[in-house]
Amino acid sequence: MAEQLVTGQQIFETDTRSITIDEVLMYVVEVNDRMAEEFGVDLTSAAAAAIDSTAAATIVRKLGLSGRAYLKDVNGKTYVILKGLAGKRADLTGTRYLSTNPKVAKLAIGSKNLLKGAARMTGIAIIAYSGLRVVEHLLSDGDQRLTQLFGTIASDIVKFAIAAGAGFLVGAAVGTITTIAAGPVIAAVIVGIGISILLDRVDRKYGLTETLVRAIEDTVDSFESPFRKLSRYINAWEEHFVQQAINNTMRFR
């Protein structure tokens, strides 16, 4: 039997139905759009807020709300020093752990870990926003320009990075003045979410994304004009040479 090769179509088979990858992508974009429309928060921002809040909750669960911890460098190795009564802690019964120890490695303690977390979340946001916007662009019915796509992605990423940066700054500042382990993460979450809501409102009120898209379009158009002029010259030359060739052929007949 001859094999039928089908390209560009990936199908997920379940017991009851089969779904194409296009449908899955459409579904994700639709969920994102519905969330943005109804709650004003898109999928990426919601996921980021949930991940940050989970980090804060993990610290509180493992060390308690009044649990104290700080990082200390000894002989080139970084240790997480836990203060307070060890017996009150369920998992972390010791008082000193190497920072790479799996028991404490995932706890966001210290400004370095906060920075790492903010950078990682921004990286995830770049991928998520780009993916979502590209799929939205590809599946949209309207004739959207690429500049619209780039402008929207740039705006989303810049807003996210500003919120994450502000969260990190305040988190690191709080980490300097208190040894309460959950303090910096709580500060980072409150500021991150707050600044994100503020930027979203400012964007909606003053149309920053639209302004950015227009600016990119104007820049691209100003680049486009000389190229169009050049292509007109090339066309004219081409026509001239073709005409000359025809004339020469006619003359030698």
Add this chain to the structure above:
Amino acid sequence: MSRNVSILVLTIFALLGFWIAFWGFSDIRSAIGEMQMCREKVIFDHSSFWFLSLATLPLFLLLVIVPDRLHYVVLILIVLAAVVLPFAGLFALEADADGQGYTFAEPLTVWALIENSGVPANDCVRR
């Protein structure tokens, strides 16, 4: 980050927090004012509720002056205030909207960061 730089950063964000919270507060106050005047259409952005949460940013400066053993109390206070303030704003606005018989296009809630608009009932009385 040194202690002085940390205090400077927290002071800057405290001022920013004040300003954003004031923005949210004045939005809610002007919406309530418009409803009391029975304006034909009241436009309100739900994000103003969450702006009130940022009034907690100045509280982080308390960590500088409060003794170390009480820092967890300050943090509990901050988290509680950050959660309670938006709901307080919602209840204040909702109470007035109900009192004046305003109907909003979308239900008033803290969980949607959208622009909403409300129209008064026919028997709306100016206060």
